[in-house]
């Protein structure tokens with residue numbers, strides 16, 4: 001098990017972290033669907049070694065198998081699974097920030113996390129926040145204050161898929177003793193490993209690609225930072241947000257096909273992005289895998305691929321874009337992404353034109369997740385929907 005990096009990510013997802021001898025040599029580890037573990041003697045109960053199984057809010061054998069796999073995939077020392085991506089994200093903020101601290105956060109971070117920072121941390125905990133675009137080192141340098149303790153990054157960011165130069169930001173943060181956090185849900189460890197670029201903490205909504213089947217809600221934090229590992233390990237039982245064994249088992253099943261799924265999502269998305277770029281009814285395509293992406297060079301440098309999520313704007317008004325999305329048949333309208341099914345949404349439709357402009361897009365932007373149906377049927381679906389534009 002020690003040379004797992006050489007065995008590759010597919011091996012890690014399939015076999016690493018399991019000990020089949022412990023479970024009757026069953027090829028698939030069981031779901032330890034229990035809330036507690038028992039002891040032969042009261043003395044044993046009062047002398048449980050650190051990390052041994054005791055109570056399900058602390059740890060669980062099935063959960064730990066998956067934590068070992070995800071830590072190895074991200075090349076980190078320790079992973080902590082949570083009941084949702086938001087439970088993981090808020091746990092990260094609570095582990096790092098104290099009252100009086102300052103946080104730098106990218107403008108396109110996950111919406112509910114922004115709301116947590118603005119409506120709770122700022123208002124009630126006296127933790128201030130500066131939002132940045134994240135694509136300029138000068139802007140990031142200016143945003144840093146004496147009391148900045150955390151940088152919240154997401155790259156590529158949702159909707160417009162702008163990138164953050166992780167190596168450069170990690171260096172800036174180190175110089176200023178700031179902890180760096182990256183939401184890696186878009187790439188998954190298949191296409192990006194932020195810890196290897198100097199980032200302190202990686203977060204995933206495992207609801208997305210890691211789960212991959214739209215049948216679980218979950219989150220994870222991965223780190224090799226000693227202080228953070230201690231703090232997260234101490235705080236998770238307080239807040240009580242550990243992932244349940246059933247979800248962990250489903251997540252383990254999802255992970256086994258991560259490698260093949262991501263390749264397929266990418267191939268499909270790239271084919272669709274390239275085709276949309278040539279379509280006269282489409283004004284703009286946002287996808288980090290396209291040569292026309294303004295940060296394509298950076299994408300090639302820090303990612304080994306791009307996933308199935310992309311956006312485009314039609315050559316017409318937002319009202320017309322609404323008609324286009326409503327004509328889609330294979331793509332279903334719904335939140336989330338990362339599963340087998342193709343989805344579409346208009347992330348900025350309910351915002352003002354001014355906000356959309358600041359965000360770097362128009363209110364009519366359509367975000368699609370290319371599922372596993374295949375590029376042919378998906379492209380045909382989009383093309384028939386676009387026919388409403390003359």
Ligand SMILES: *Cc1c(COP(=O)(O)O)cnc(C)c1O
Nearest residue numbers: 084085086110183185205207218
């Ligand atoms: C969905 C999502 C989250 C939140 O995860 P939940 O599992 O829904 O709590 C965070 N970040 C990104 C990028 C997401 O897409």
